[in-house]
Amino acid sequence: MTATSVDLASLLPDEHRRLLVGGQWREASGAATFEVIDPADGSVLASVADASVDDARAALDAAVAAQADWAATAPRERSEILRQAFELINDRADDLALLMSLEMGKTFTEAKGEVTYGNEFFRWFSEEAVRIRGSWLQNPAGGTRLLTLKKPVGPCLFVTPWNFPLAMGTRKIGPAVAAGCTMVVKPASQTPLTMLALGAIMSEAGLPDGVLNIVPTTHDADISKALQADDRLRKVSFTGSTAVGRLLVKQSADQLQRVSMELGGNxxxxxxxxxxxxxxxxxxxxxxxxxxxxxxxxxxxxxxxxxxxxxxxxxxxxxxxxxxxxxxxxxxxxxxxxxxxxxxxxxxxxxxxxxxxxxxxxxxxxxxxxxxxxxxxxxxxxxxxxxxxxxxxxxxxxxxxxxxxxxxxxxxxxxxxxxxxxxxxxxxxxxxxxxxxxxxxxxxxxxxxxxxxxxxxxAAAPFGGVKASGFGREGGFEGIEEYLETTYVALPAG
The missing domain is CATH 3.40.309.10 (Aldehyde Dehydrogenase; Chain A, domain 2)
Structure with missing residues (x-):
């Protein structure tokens, strides 16, 4: 099989090789594009919209606009959307695996395994969406009650790597959707096609416009810097090199953004x-x-x-x-x-x-x-x-x-x-x-x-490291906590 023998349009239509912003598939500023290369022979596999900083800001605008309504959406509804996406991915596992194999290089069998593994995060967090717990406690000194609530962190930026184009997205998108957070996803420029296909599936599953926005780009550093400078962005999750992770953590300091870093290993x-x-x-x-x-x-x-x-x-x-x-x-x-x-x-x-x-x-x-x-x-x-x-x-x-x-x-x-x-x-x-x-x-x-x-x-276990391998956990009971803030409410006893 060669890349030219595959009907790429059947795997990812031309319209889905654009930016997904506010539920709309749109061209990048100036109709800019970049090429995705087939690593098996160095040929051009596809051209994809190349987001600018302004495009990324528009994506954040869309995420911010959708945040309040999405946070107020019933947990069961968020759960059912993830479950529907899980079923759609299962139905299209072969197509997703072939698309991933073409752009990343891994064998079709291994890509199919990634689809199965990555999809488990949607199933797991569809179940966690309805189990977000607070607490109720009598003040030990008497006189008041101590109530804690869990609320979504807010708009997030996800930066995903090229080596697991689907699973590194579902590990972040799943808990964010479950918790009630909106997001901007910047997939790696080497392998954006699988993430774009996932975005189309999420829309089909009923995810409201603006909850998930996808901005493939070759301007990685500029976009991350611009979005992290915006005080409306409340969370950054990154999977990639320790060097880039350190930079993103530094950039998060001015706005005191929550960060999760899944970095290098040895x-x-x-x-x-x-x-x-x-x-x-x-x-x-x-x-x-x-x-x-x-x-x-x-x-x-x-x-x-x-x-x-x-x-x-x-x-x-x-x-x-x-x-x-x-x-x-x-x-x-x-x-x-x-x-x-x-x-x-x-x-x-x-x-x-x-x-x-x-x-x-x-x-x-x-x-x-x-x-x-x-x-x-x-x-x-x-x-x-x-x-x-x-x-x-x-x-x-x-x-x-x-x-x-x-x-x-x-x-x-x-x-x-x-x-x-x-x-x-x-x-x-x-x-x-x-x-x-x-x-x-x-x-x-x-x-x-x-x-x-x-x-x-x-998916049921907390994935993450210590030292220069980062901090935060993806998956497990701990995974959704990365997307929740705690509010304490002091209530009178009567």
Missing amino acids: APFLVFADADVDAAVDGAMAAKMRNIGEACTAANRFLVHADVAEEFSTKLADRMAALTVGRGQDDGVDVGPLINPDAVESVGNLVDAAVAGGARVLTGGSAPDDAGLQSGYFFSPTVLVDVPAEAEINGQEIFGPVAPIATFTEEHDAVRRANDTEYGLVAYVYTRDLGRTIRMAESLDYGMVAINSGLISN
């Missing part, structure tokens, strides 16, 4: 001597190769006990070598392209530097030789062993299909090395020792710890 994957090695290899494949390794939750550093390191490394290399690289929409393909040429160069540089420092390549190590892949942004699944502790690849988020392996002999050393990073999103641990499981959960400085599993994300 996930350690610890395999202890008592681990089930085959299960650990299965988990490593899931934790490393989900989304071609282009995920903040991807296993970034493998710390394996010396007693099982050779067995683990060999089995992992065999599994990685057996993967088929190619266009994500083609049958039999396991690994699609990276997002752009810069990503290929960055991953290649990290691998080359590690090898120059003494690491050995068990499989992969470079872009594939297949002539049919030369026009795309591909990198071969790679396993490195004997990776020096000081190698740059241990300190940076790889964002590619590369597994660097180092060994340890003592538990305390493994914990020290796992925690030796500014990041703290997720850690993976394989052990059959219950005591060690508890020690790892308590001693690893991460917002999430996966025990004997290579998958961590779940």
Whole structure:
């Protein structure tokens, strides 16, 4: 299959490649557009409206205008809209998955998995919308009653990344809709098509005009700065790099906006001597190769006990070598392209530097030789062993299909090395020792710890990190609290 063989208009009509502002699909100022590139061959996939700062302000105007009525909408009505969107997404899962595969590169099968996972946030928060609770308490000193109310924060700005074009949107839109907040969404310019398709589905599900506004743009920094300078914007939620997250947090200070930051990761994957090695290899494949390794939750550093390191490394290399690289929409393909040429160069540089420092390549190590892949942004699944502790690849988020392996002999050393990073999103641990499981959960400085599993994300669980991986939680009972303010009311006793 090639991008040209797909009827893109059937997946996303031309009118839905514009800005969604106040319920209307409109052109950007001056009819400006930008091109969305197919990472499998570098060709132009589509042209999309390119929002200006004025367009983004109009979107915020629409969100502000809709806020009061939306906050006053009955929770059950908000719930039913999310549930209807959930059903529509289920019905169109194949189309959404194909659209996502085309613009981002992941395989169709994996894209279909993202649709299922991302849609669960709509189902989860459709149920949470009717369970927003306050409290009633008698003053311990007597004489009054203490009442607390939960109210929506207000208009929000959501900045979503390119690597999970649907799920990173539903994780933010779901709780905002449930809580009664309006929003402006700025999807990544590399992958705006899926978000635009989601916007059309939300409108069809009955979401009132102005509640969800979408402004694809190449003027990311200018738009974020302008909207954050507006005192009507009350909340910012961002998923992306730590560097950009720090900037958005600084920009939030003047207006004291609420912020949620889901930032970078440098996930350690610890395999202890008592681990089930085959299960650990299965988990490593899931934790490393989900989304071609282009995920903040991807296993970034493998710390394996010396007693099982050779067995683990060999089995992992065999599994990685057996993967088929190619266009994500083609049958039999396991690994699609990276997002752009810069990503290929960055991953290649990290691998080359590690090898120059003494690491050995068990499989992969470079872009594939297949002539049919030369026009795309591909990198071969790679396993490195004997990776020096000081190698740059241990300190940076790889964002590619590369597994660097180092060994340890003592538990305390493994914990020290796992925690030796500014990041703290997720850690993976394989052990059959219950005591060690508890020690790892308590001693690893991460917002999430996966025990004997290579998958961590779940709509019913609070997703988020500590340290330079950010703050705030998406999903779980905690997720809706990010979009609610508490009002305390003192009432006379009678």
